[in-house]
Amino acid sequence: MAEKSYDLIVIGSGPGGYVAAIRAAQLDMKVAVVEKAELGGVCLNWGCIPTKALLKSAQVFEYIKHASDYGISVKDAEVDFGGMVKRSRNTAGKMSKGIQFLFRKNKIDTLVGHGKIAGKGKVEVKGEDGKSQTYSAKHIILATGGHARELPSIPIDGEKIIEYRKAMVMDEQPKKMVVVGSGAIGCEFAYFYNTIGTEVTIVEYLPNIIPLEDEEVSKQLEKIYKKKGIKIMTNSEVTSVDTKGKSCKVKVKSKDGKESTIECDVVLSAVGVATNLKNVGVETVGLKLNDRKTHVEVDDFYRTNVEGVYAIGDIVKGPALAHVASAEGITCVEAIAGMNPEPLDYNNLPGCTYCWPEVASVGYTEKAAKEAGYDIRVGKFPFSASGKASAAGANEGFVKVIFDKKYGEWLGAHMIGANVTEMIAEVVAARKLETTGHEIIKSVHPHPTMSEAVMEAAAAAYEEVIHL
Template identity: 70%
Template sequence: MNYDVIIIGSGPGGYVAAIRASQLGLKTAIVERESLGGICLNWGCIPTKALLKSAQVFEYINHAAEYGIKTAEAEADFAAVIKRSRGVAEGMSKGVQFLMKKNKIDVVMGTGKVKPGNKVEVKGADGSTSELTAKNIILATGGRSKELPSVKQDGKKIIGYRQAMVLPEMPKSMVIVGSGAIGVEFAYFYATMGTKVTVVEFMENIVPVEDEDVSKQLLRSFKKVGIEVMTSSSVESVDTTGAGCKVQVKTAAGMQTIECDIVLSAAGVVANLENIGLEETGIKTEKGKVVVDEFYNTSVKGYYAIGDIVGGQALAHVASAEGIICVEKIAGQSPEPLDYNNIPGCTYCSPEIASVGYTEKAAKAAGYELKIGKFPFSASGKASAAGAKDGFIKMIYDAKYGELLGAHMIGANVTELIAEIVVARKLETTGHEMLKAVHPHPTMSEAIMEATADAYGEVIHL
């Protein structure tokens, strides 16, 4: 079979690229070895949000009295929570199947491997092989849970995020290694459901890529709900010979042993580069990533790479944007290269975290003179009415020209607020314009205006 475009991998990079290619009149095929939608739809973004929603509902019921509502004692049906999450994921995957049919994209099930001469070899689950050819081949093979040498996953007692989504029963205790988005989301979920959770983080702060003020606030919020956090600490070994796990943790004060039922390794993701034909085709890699230019051309003409296997943030929305840019360039259009400094990051623990642009530390290191404003949700009428006063919005501006350098939010539903900042930065909005854009009252979003007012010494409600 001969195509204009073949894409290997149907995650949010691959399937979005396939749809855009079809829209642009290119004959397109997509190769997938497991389920349409990739990790994001099946084992990542979507099912985890379903789990977190169940935890949030459980939390609401347990605090119903604070809202003047009397309820009987709530009980979490862990198996039913897991089942709901899987159902949501399956529904989304079927949605992608529909989109493939609607856009007349050929779906080839099997493991894809690039070969020289613009060819893709596909090995089916039954061992059969077929060969496809295309003028353009896009690699979108994604990533998987990173394994630490000291925390070897066995899938039972030491698990990755996939197993964490489908545990047969709720553990009484859990140690989570790593406090990035995956680690803190599962920490919130399991702690809310009733598991005793300890988070071990190698860096000085949890959620270490975030602004330090956000990290400190999340630490306070986690401690308040009984999540134990150990920073500047590392897991040296895990003994699984007994009924549970004995975790040896190295801290500034010395070695500690923590006993638990399950250890969740959440130390990030690693790119799926093995056995996809990179060496045979001559495609260059560096530091575990495929080397690409601003339009995702690899070192070999006619071969492209997007998503978690290239440099840049390993996020679903980044992969989608890269896929669209890559395909538009293939189709002869003139897309704008992606601005990796205007990518929003969202973490869905409670309170939620959302950020974009420079942190305060990074802005200072870049040589900017800053105007910084913060507005706590404790001063927000909407947050008080919702019973969600934890957190704040922090706005960072260039003092000289008023450029909006970054925004950092922690609080209820802040992941829904960050897009305003992304659009504002894209439009090169200044602090003055943000301040004078009237925000609706009462909303969580008016804290953006108030934090900006604080930066310029004009805050009203503080």
């Protein structure tokens, strides 16, 4: 069979890969994407989308449990765990089919199998039948993503010690669960399982849960989680898990040396993401990796040290987030096309955690701004003072904003509350446009809305707040 040639081959169809492919097709490139599993990668099939479907089910159940707070009487509501899982999987399936439609619309070929760079301008695709075919391309983008990181003390067996994929499709709801790690994945699953009746304990090695967030936000979420009945152990680590018996015996050691044992049905390991760089051709073409050999070294436009080879998403430096991978894919392709795109500003990338209440942030934390040498103004507005939040029965949390005193530059924003993952985009856009605090204060926000809290927090930073 004659070797097929493309302008661009993308290895991996996650939110970095498929977005890069579509943008390249829009720019009149002949494009193919290599994928061995479902189109859409982890995000659409096992991450962003199906987890949000589960979280929505939990939120609906929580609304029903508190229906009397809204003047509604509901009796005998029960969790259908299997039904929640089925809805989540159906949602993911529909989204994956949507990618298939977009590929057909943009005349993008899907090459089914495991892809690896086989040499200069060459990609080898090995199908499930073991047969391989080689394709040529002027440009190759590696977008192979990541998988659940595994700690030596917590070896994942897929039954009693699980990672996020299994947590989404368990046959039965566990009565007791220990979640190791309190980043976005850990906190989201802790909320989901706690809300539907599982006894949940979070073990976090660092001093605060969601440790990358501003400390005030972390402490607020910890307070809310404890109120919900979630047990939280910070400054602690899991040293071993005994899975020999019917239950798991989790040994936990705190920083002060105290040891304890927790019995549970299942342990969820949520300790981060490891990159997929094995058997993708890194050694074949001599791609330069970082010192720890965990990520591919790239420039501002995702060019590697090998001409014609690029890397985006989880396998390069920066946060392992779907929207970051998508932005990197677009920047990479537009640079290939000679459009001279602006490099991505990694200090203006929003982060979101979709527990309830939600958490969202962008830019410097208060601590980081001070460490960077800024003289700052900080404004904070609680949702307890928001009319919309009170009407919605969602007055937990706050908006916190940080400005540079000298020039009014918006350094960061940190939010915890209902729908703040939608609200953070205002801050991202405003920071991109170099908007100052005074300009936000004078930008009229609609009333009543949760978004008024952004304006009020900015006003608080300048001692002009009205509703506090």
